[in-house]
Amino acid sequence: MQKQLSKPAKPSAAFSYIWLGIGFILSLFTFGKLNIPLAAWLYPLFLLRFVKTQHPLTGFIGVLLVYVIDALYWHYQVFGSLFSFFLVVLLILAIVQPLPYLLDWLLSSHWSKSWLGTLIFPLSWVLIEYLRTLVSPVGSIGTLAYSQYGNLPLLQLLSVTGLSGVVFIMTWLASMVNWAWQKQFAWRSTHGGLLTYSSLLALILFAGGLRLALFPPVAQTVRVASLTIAPHAMGQVQRQDGDAIQAMIDGKGSLGDRQKVQAAYAPLQDELFTRSQNEARNGAKIVVWPETELFVLEENLPKLKARAARTASQSGIYLELGVGVFIKDAPYTRNIALLFDPQGKLVWTYSKTHPVPSLDNSTPGSGILPFVDTPYGRISNLICYDADFPSLALQGGQKHVDLLLDPSSDWAGIDPWHTQNATYRAIENGYSLVRSTDGGLSIVVDYQGHVLAAEDYFTSDPEGITASVPVKGTLTIYSLVGDLFAYLCMAGLAGLIVFSVLDTRRRQRATA
Known part of the structure; x- marks a missing residue:
């Protein structure tokens, strides 16, 4: 008789608050004078891990508190005071920012067998940041991409996609690692997604480095x-x-x-x-x-x-x-x-x-x-x-x-x-x-x-x-197409949402 293997135990909800704490601490080092570029890649990963191990409302509230505290901290750094017009704006943005975490929790289950579901998180993050840049009185201030100042190979991506491309590749790391984490990093079931993301990141950095090395400004x-x-x-x-x-x-x-x-x-x-x-x-x-x-x-x-x-x-x-x-x-x-x-x-x-x-x-x-x-x-x-x-x-x-x-x-x-x-x-x-x-x-x-x-x-x-x-x-692709990449991200997210809705209806009919 074949021995039945037991499934790994789901992490306890209490233990997941450790991920919330790590994510919060890292988030404090993603802007202003204390910016650490690596922290901006990692903190969404731990916050997303917290959300995925919690009830969606609990996860949303936890992440919301992180962003509210970050807004208060950022405001104090900038103005040295507790209140101004900008604090109201920052608190509104803090309420909106957890939406990618919530969307990922609600929709990614429809893609549990495919790494394509990991795209929900970065696509929705790009959507939030792009719309914020258009309508917010603070413009693009606070976008995750600004944490990467000085990383010139990565930042050459700006000449193609604008801010959205940098935001996308940074936040995709969080959902890709969490997807592999849920599968206990089993190579057989995760190698496709991990290799896809790693190859894209390597290509971006290599192409950026190549642009810097082979095509420097040579004009008078x-x-x-x-x-x-x-x-x-x-x-x-x-x-x-x-x-x-x-x-x-x-x-x-x-x-x-x-x-x-x-x-x-x-x-x-x-x-x-x-x-x-x-x-x-x-x-x-x-x-x-x-x-x-x-x-x-x-x-x-x-x-x-x-x-x-x-x-x-x-x-x-x-x-x-x-x-x-x-x-x-x-x-x-x-x-x-x-x-x-x-x-x-x-x-x-x-x-x-x-x-x-x-x-x-x-x-x-x-x-x-x-x-x-x-x-x-x-x-x-x-x-x-x-x-x-x-x-x-x-x-x-x-x-x-x-x-x-x-x-x-x-x-x-x-x-x-x-x-x-x-x-x-x-x-x-x-x-x-x-x-x-x-x-x-x-x-x-x-x-x-x-x-x-x-x-x-x-x-x-x-x-x-x-x-x-x-x-x-020099002529850049971004100067020709503008925010086309952001629009493509919106279209991709819309497609994933439509598929998730149709999949829900199919399952309901199957169980009726």
């Missing part, structure tokens, strides 16, 4: 300079005239406040123009100032433009100014970038498309990126927070831009990761990026993500950076 270069005002000088302005500046921002500025603001920024203006001329003498052909490095009264803007035109013409440079303008009508400020060419002509006045909610009350721009053809390639422009919206930056790729200028302004709570996130736009769209940042990391990267120059406002004595930047970008 142009010397670009990014300028910032030293912290002690900006701090002095805030200490002496901060109340007057805030009154102007709120639309309550008196005549005395207007005079204080004008006097406070006059020496900074002189310094920036002098340093721009010095950079030109040292060979720079493009000089970029940070976002709102100067504030001017509306009636004084023509004088600033005239001075910038003279400086650009006399020095033979393209000069981009990040300027805040105090206006008389609500919302009382404009956040603009002005580009002057070597003939002193004003090429564009670009208004920030996405003012930061509750922090930047300036008038939004048209949402159309300007561009100009120059001896140093086609140049375009956006401002700081605009770079958190990939669909806006995609315009640069579609217009075959070679160099994107990005005047920016950050603060300690988002330094350096906010600038690091922006570098993804360069890889996606095939242009070099010059991000000149007050209160954060200034950086120059080429279209493969190589850092050509960098300087952090808080860890050095910032005086500005210079870099030799390729004058020619």
Whole structure:
């Protein structure tokens, strides 16, 4: 008589809370200053393991608590306070984020014999993150892909799929390992799925490495300079005239406040123009100032433009100014970038498309990126927070831009990761990026993500950076097809859901 083999015991629900704890701890190291890239690959694996060993409601609540605590922690890291408009947004996103875990629990049982069911989790994660990027006021901030900054072989995938491809391959690991885990990693029944995932990951990394090794930027270069005002000088302005500046921002500025603001920024203006001329003498052909490095009264803007035109013409440079303008009508400020060419002509006045909610009350721009053809390639422009919206930056790729200028302004709570996130736009769209940042990391990267120059406002004595930047970008698949991969993921998920529903009905009829 053949001996009957007993089935392995199902892990106890109490024991599964260990996986929840591990997943929670790892999740704290997937964003901000404490980011550990490997943690972002592993924490969904353990959270998913917890959900699969629990009742779906218990699993959903457990994962929801993890994301709520993460949101509170992230918010405190960034703002150093317990409440703001952004906390409301983050808590809403935290409620939505557990949905891929719930969908996987509900649908994967229909695919227990096939590894195809492991696709439910990454496809639904891509769906959630993509829709969030489109409708959320924080744009793409918080996407899992940003945890992989510096992994250039992996990040070359951005040039094909955008953020969605990186998110997909990262989250597929969680469901694939859990599927094999449930089968006790029995090679006979899991080798097909494990080999498929491993081969795809190896192909992505190999292809990315091949692109970096065989197709580096080889075009002629142009010397670009990014300028910032030293912290002690900006701090002095805030200490002496901060109340007057805030009154102007709120639309309550008196005549005395207007005079204080004008006097406070006059020496900074002189310094920036002098340093721009010095950079030109040292060979720079493009000089970029940070976002709102100067504030001017509306009636004084023509004088600033005239001075910038003279400086650009006399020095033979393209000069981009990040300027805040105090206006008389609500919302009382404009956040603009002005580009002057070597003939002193004003090429564009670009208004920030996405003012930061509750922090930047300036008038939004048209949402159309300007561009100009120059001896140093086609140049375009956006401002700081605009770079958190990939669909806006995609315009640069579609217009075959070679160099994107990005005047920016950050603060300690988002330094350096906010600038690091922006570098993804360069890889996606095939242009070099010059991000000149007050209160954060200034950086120059080429279209493969190589850092050509960098300087952090808080860890050095910032005086500005210079870099030799390729004058020619490259065509990327992402710039041609946009978020096609995200749409394919949505279609794939819809197909799996339809099959699961039909399979449920078939089983019901069979047992009727």
